[in-house]
Every structure is written in structure tokens, then in C-alpha cells.
Amino acid sequence: MALSTALLNLSLGGVQLTIIVLARRDDASTFEVGLAVAMGSCGGILGAIIAPRLIERLGRLRSVLLTDWVAALTIAALAVAPGFLGLGAVFALMFFLLPPANAVISATLYRLIPDELRGRVFSLLDLLSGALGAGGPILAGELLVTTSHLEPALLAIPAAMGAAIFSFTPALRAFTNRPAATQC
Numbered sequence: 001m002a003l004s005t006a007l008l009n010l011s012l013g014g015v016q017l018t019i020i021v022l023a024r025r026d027d028a029s030t031f032e033v034g035l036a037v038a039m040g041s042c043g044g045i046l047g048a049i050i051a052p053r054l055i056e057r058l059g060r061l062r063s064v065l066l067t068d069w070v071a072a073l074t075i076a077a078l079a080v081a082p083g084f085l086g087l088g089a090v091f092a093l094m095f096f097l098l099p100p101a102n103a104v105i106s107a108t109l110y111r112l113i114p115d116e117l118r119g120r121v122f123s124l125l126d127l128l129s130g131a132l133g134a135g136g137p138i139l140a141g142e143l144l145v146t147t148s149h150l151e152p153a154l155l156a157i158p159a160a161m162g163a164a165i166f167s168f169t170p171a172l173r174a175f176t177n178r179p180a181a182t183q184c
Contacts, residue, residue, distance in 0.1 A: 001105055002125050006132040007162030008068060011075055011155050013136015014143075015094065016040070018078055018155060019087045021144045028084040036088035043092030048099040060104045061166075067101035068163030070094070075156035132158075 016037060023033045047054075055063045074094040081087045113121045136155070143154055 001109065001166075002128055004068065004162040004165040005105060005125075006129045007158040007165070008071060009129045009133035010136050010139070011071065011157075011159035011162075012094075013133040014138075014140025014155050015075060015078070015091065015136070017137050017140045018144065019091055022078060022081075023084040023087055026083055032084040036084040036091060039088030040091030040095045044095035044098060047096040051100040051103050054100045055104060058100075060108075063100040064104050064166055065163070067097040068159065068166055070097050072156045072160035072163050075159055076153040078155075079153035 019036055019040070020033055023036050028036070058066060071094055074090045077090050078087060081090045109122075109125070110118070140155055147154075
């Protein structure tokens with residue numbers, strides 16, 4: 001779970017920079033760039049509001065899998081999104097799905113980690129996830145400076161790797177798919 005989350009953070013860390021640069025390449029005004037970024041924040045807020053219902057409807061495992069795979073696909077879609085509104089819509093969808101997955105993963109970790117180790121383990125997980133997340137803007141900046149318009153989609157590769165970890169690791173699939181009553 002930690003590796004999957006850290007890889008997703010690596011990809012997501014560079015998304016906002018990518019949106020800003022791609023929108024400016026398309027001659028978007030500073031207001032339009034700000035609107036595209038704000039659309040992502042609005043998507044995250046709506047996702048947090050609807051997270052409990054989405055988890056209940058999809059189940060715990062599908063909520064995480066959907067988020068991970070859609071994040072990878074939407075990051076790649078930034079390369080072909082039409083204008084600042086297209087970039088903002090993709091950003092909103094990406095961040096709409098993050099709160100349900102975060103809720104499932106956090107609840108799972110709280111159940112797995114003994115109380116006496118929780119502080120140390122969460123500190124280590126935050127360090128790993130934060131360190132890779134901080135590398136996202138560096139990776140995005142390098143891709144945006146050294147490649148053409150479409151190559152920033154390469155940011156989706158770590159997110160897809162994280163999604164694959166959840167998709168193809170039997171222990172994670174089995175544990176995350178248990179009913180919520182027996183898990184938290």
C-alpha cells in the first residue's frame with residue numbers, strides 16, 4: 001500500500017505544474033490558468049463529500065482500483081486535453097476520485113498497524129510518500145523542458161505502476177475487498 005501510494009504521489013506531484021505550463025503554451029491567461037487549477041480543487045472537495053457513498057456503492061477495493069487507474073489515465077490525458085477548460089476538467093476528475101481511495105487506505109492502515117507503532121509507521125510512510133511527491137514537480141519540469149507537448153504524459157507511468165501493485169497483488173486485493181464491518 002505504501003509503495004502504491006508513494007508512486008501515485010510521484011505522478012500527482014507534477015500535475016499542477018504540468019497544467020500550468022500546458023495551459024500557458026495554449027496561450028491561456030493567468031485567470032484561465034487559475035481557473036483550471038481551481039477546477040481540480042473543486043473536484044477534490046466534491047470527491048470528499050461523496051466519498052462515503054462512493055465507497056459503499058463500489059466497495060473498498062474497487063474504490064482504490066478505480067482511483068489508481070483513472071489517475072494514471074487522466075494524467076496521460078493531460079497531454080491531449082483541449083485548452084484550459086479541458087485541462088481543468090481532467091484535473092477535477094483526477095482529484096474527485098482521490099478522497100475515497102485515501103479513506104480506504106487510511107482505514108486499512110489504522111486497522112493493520114498496532115497502536116504502539118502507529119506514530120513511527122505513519123511517520124515513515126509520510127516520509128516515503130512525501131519524498132516521492134516532492135520529486136513530482138522535478139520530474140514534470142524536466143519532462144516539460146526537454147520534451148514535446150505529449151511527453152508529459154510520461155508522468156502517468158508511476159501512477160500506473162502503483163495501480164498495478166493494487167491490481168495484481170493478491171494479499172492487497174483480498175484484504176481491501178473485505179467488508180467494512182470486519183475491517184475497521
